[in-house]
Amino acid sequence: MSANAQMATKYKNSFLKEVEEQVEMGEWVKMCMQCGVCSGSCPTNFHPGWEHPPQEIFMMIRAGKREEVLTSPSMWMCTSCYNCIVRCPRKLPITHIMHGLANYAHRLGVAPKMQPxxxxxxxxxxxxxxxxxxxxxxxxxxxxxxxxxxxxxxxxxxxxxxxxxxxxxxxxxxxxxxxxxxxxxxxxxxxxxxxxxxxxxxxxxxxxxx
Ligand code: SF4
Ligand code: SF4
Structure with a gap:
């Protein structure tokens, strides 16, 4: 294995890998360049229940914050308006990833129970x-x-x-x-x-x- 491949393996966070394997369109998360356009375009980001906008959720996945992501109410706030997808310069399927994360948290039984x-x-x-x-x-x-x-x-x-x-x-x-x-x-x-x-x-x- 080349030195670069070894480095890549070493730094491949296990939660990112889990998201890539288990979450619909999860393999796209690594493409996010953290520009924040999605968060700025989201019509529900002013709501108090919207703890982490998509850009932040993707950053947290890459930082290995498994529990914070899967228990976050944010994915459940997405209204599927598709504003973020239309504007993302990297063309990430953000809406699908948000719903995929919510669905995965639900399957694991860790999604916030009281989330309306x-x-x-x-x-x-x-x-x-x-x-x-x-x-x-x-x-x-x-x-x-x-x-x-x-x-x-x-x-x-x-x-x-x-x-x-x-x-x-x-x-x-x-x-x-x-x-x-x-x-x-x-x-x-x-x-x-x-x-x-x-x-x-x-x-x-x-x-x-x-
Ligand atoms: S708009 Fe796209 S590239 Fe920019 S932060 Fe959001 S997901 Fe990442
Ligand atoms: S699709 Fe969801 S995450 Fe994207 S802008 Fe609309 S409400 Fe926000």
């Missing part, structure tokens, strides 16, 4: 994956009642004017609670998701073996 956007993501996924269509009424109810029955009633009462307006405009159908829209080929959706999971497992195995 994480709760929403779980509700949304469970809601739509079953029938292939989102049932908005069930999704809203799940969010209202996430902190218990009495808080759910309070949340519902606080939003009653909005609900009445939606009912009047025929944008809300209470019968959706008992069914709602479904994708015509639900078995096809489930088969597609199963295949996607298999492909993802294969991709990770190939990366780990490389």
């Amino acid at each position: 956007t994480r709760h929403f993501a779980k509700l949304f996924w469970n809601n739509c994956v079953h029938t292939g269509r989102v049932n908005e009424l069930k999704l809203s109810m799940g969010l209202y009642f996430k902190d218990g029955f009495s808080q759910g009633i309070k949340n519902g009462m606080a939003m009653k004017d909005v609900a009445l307006g939606l009912l009047k405009a025929k944008r809300l159908n209470p019968f959706e609670l008992f069914g709602g829209h479904k994708c015509k080929d639900q078995n096809g959706i489930h088969a597609m998701l199963k295949k996607a999971r298999e492909l993802e497992e294969k991709r990770k195995a190939l990366k780990a073996a490389a």
Whole structure:
């Protein structure tokens, strides 16, 4: 092995390697040149829950800060607006990496439990994956009642004017609670998701073996 290759191996941080193997598009992290354009372009970076903008997350990965990254609420704040991707001079797929990191933290069971956007993501996924269509009424109810029955009633009462307006405009159908829209080929959706999971497992195995 050449001296340069030995140096590269020596300094290859194990968390960066883990991200490259386990996180969707994680192999792109090393391409970040820390210019900060993504952080400056992110519309949610003023939010108090946005602890570490993408540029900082990528720097922390390269610095081996595994626990800080995986337990950070920041990845769960990404709204997939794609501003960062459009403007990144290195063309990093930042949005995908952020969601990939969130998904990896979730798989490991270390993602912040009280993060409301994480709760929403779980509700949304469970809601739509079953029938292939989102049932908005069930999704809203799940969010209202996430902190218990009495808080759910309070949340519902606080939003009653909005609900009445939606009912009047025929944008809300209470019968959706008992069914709602479904994708015509639900078995096809489930088969597609199963295949996607298999492909993802294969991709990770190939990366780990490389
Ligand atoms: S814009 Fe791209 S290169 Fe610049 S800090 Fe963000 S990810 Fe890195
Ligand atoms: S895609 Fe996510 S990380 Fe990128 S600018 Fe939008 S909110 Fe920020």
